[in-house]
Amino acid sequence: MNTTNALIETEYRLGAHNYKPIDVVLSRGEGVYVWDLDGNRYLDCLSAYSAVNQGHCHPKILAAMVEQAQKLTLTSRAFRNDQLAHFYEELAALTGSHKILPMNSGAEAVETAVKAVRKWGYEVKGVAQNKAEIIVCSNNFHGRTMGIVGFSTDPDARTGFGPFAPGFRTVPFGDIEAFRAAINENTVAFLIEPIQGEAGVMIPPQGYFPEVRTLCSRHGITLILDEIQTGLGRTGKLLAEEHEGIEADVTLIGKALSGGFYPISAVLSNSEVLGVLQPGQHGSxxxxxxxxxxxxxxxxxxxxxxxxxxxxxxxxxxxxxxxKNIRSNIIKDVRGRGLMLAVELVPEAGGARKYCEALKERGILAKDTHGDTIRIAPPLVITQDQVDWAVEQFAGVLTSN
Known part of the structure; x- marks a missing residue:
């Protein structure tokens, strides 16, 4: 048995089967490329779900990591360190945030926001104790924790994990009238992705978010934008909200916040929302x-x-x-914003997985989602020649039948 097969077999034998990866064992990365154990090179069109926006092993991020690792890695928040204030200052200047709460994973950032807006609802808005409601969208993806899967509509995420915490109301993504109808005196927040990534790069109708912002302001509702995938340049803006000309009350970022080197996330907000958290009430x-x-x-x-x-x-x-210029009878739709793209196939194509496996043979690593959709999200350092070559490979695979 060769090394690749041996490692795959060991993973299968000893690891929980909670993922179904493409069968390639990667051992090195640089820029937009990754290499497997046999030295085959691939153009990464997933970027670790947008965590590697800056490209694999960016030398300046690597240098900062090595330098800091030699000095001080962890103090806990029981003591102060000489990097946190600079991080706050630079992130606030870049995003216009007034208060920042750092966490590790994206899911932790979501959980932090849920806690904070509930507390804000009771202490500032005046909602009756334990009655706070947060409106979410169908087909959302905000993480895998117990709190989050409780308001997922994905059967794979939910089934067998209940009972779930109450306090969430689900509306269709992009439906402003459904959102309007769901608002009541207990509504403290609306948690939404600017573009639904896991659902297949779903973009809401033009004008939806400005109307959402108006309704949230009118009814005293905290607008939480989960920009963990869409943020930090993925859509061609620093934050995807910029495409809509709006500003969230709470913005969640993670993934590319470390360029793929380390789990880092942050809740960006203001003193009114994050100011409700007192020492001992939340941390990491x-x-x-x-x-x-x-x-x-x-x-x-x-x-x-x-x-x-x-x-x-x-x-x-x-x-x-x-x-979009690929002429193929199996392509149903091509959509996206910036380098957050998707090719949706017709049901008759037999699912996107086999096309992702065919792309692997041509040196492209992409991933299927929701059955019929290929997600495409290369590192933001990709060049014109690399884009053109990638399009040729997609055309070859999608017009071969």
Whole structure:
């Protein structure tokens, strides 16, 4: 048995089967490329679900990580460290945030926001104790914790894990009238992704978010935008909310906040919402640790100083246009914003998985979602030539039958 097969067999034998990865064993990455154990090179069109926006093993982020790791990695929040204040300052200047709460994973950021807005609802808005409601959208994906899967509509995420916490009301994504009808005196927040990534890169109708913002302001509802996948340049703007000309009350970021080097997330908000949290009421041993802060500072610097956000907008347009020009009877839709793209196939195509496996044979790593959709999200450092080559490979696979 060769090394690749042996490792796959060991994973299957000893690991919980909670993922179904494409069968490639990667051992190295640089920029937009990754290599497997046999030395085969692939163009990464997933970027670890947008965690590697800055490209694999970005040298400046790596240097910051190594330098900080040699000095101080963890103090817990029982003591202060010399990186946290700089991280706050730089992130606030970039995003316009007034208060920041650092965590580790995206799911932790979501859970933090849920706790904070409930407490805000009771202490500031005046909702009756234990009556707070948060409106969410069908087909949402905000993480895998017990709190979050309780308001998921995905049977795989929910089934067998109950009972779930109450306090959530679900409306269809992009339906402003359904959102309006769901609002009541107990509504404290609306939690929503600007673009639903896991659902298949679903973009709401033009004008939806400005109307959402108006309704939230009118009814005293906290608008929480989960920008963990869409944020930090993925859609061709720093934050996807910029496409809509709105501003959230709470913004959640993670993934690319570290450029793929370390789990880092953050809740961005204001003193009114995050000010309700007092010492001892919420925290994290690793949240805001000096290693995380140093890495995030370097990751944000690379993102902004190297024009990765502008490149995302330009290359995203080029990639999307190239995909739309593929003439194939199995393509139902091509959609996206920036370098957050999707090709949805017709049901008769027999599912997207086999096309992702065919793309692997051509040197492209992409991932299927929701059965019929191929998600495409390469690192933001991708070049014109790389985009054009990738489009050729997609065309070869999608027109072969």
């Amino acid at each position: 041993t690793f949240g805001g640790n000096p290693l995380a802060c140093a890495i995030a500072r370097a990751a944000l610097k690379a993102l902004t100083e190297e024009d990765m956000i502008g490149n995302s907008a330009r290359m995203g347009d080029r990639f999307q246009n190239g995909l």
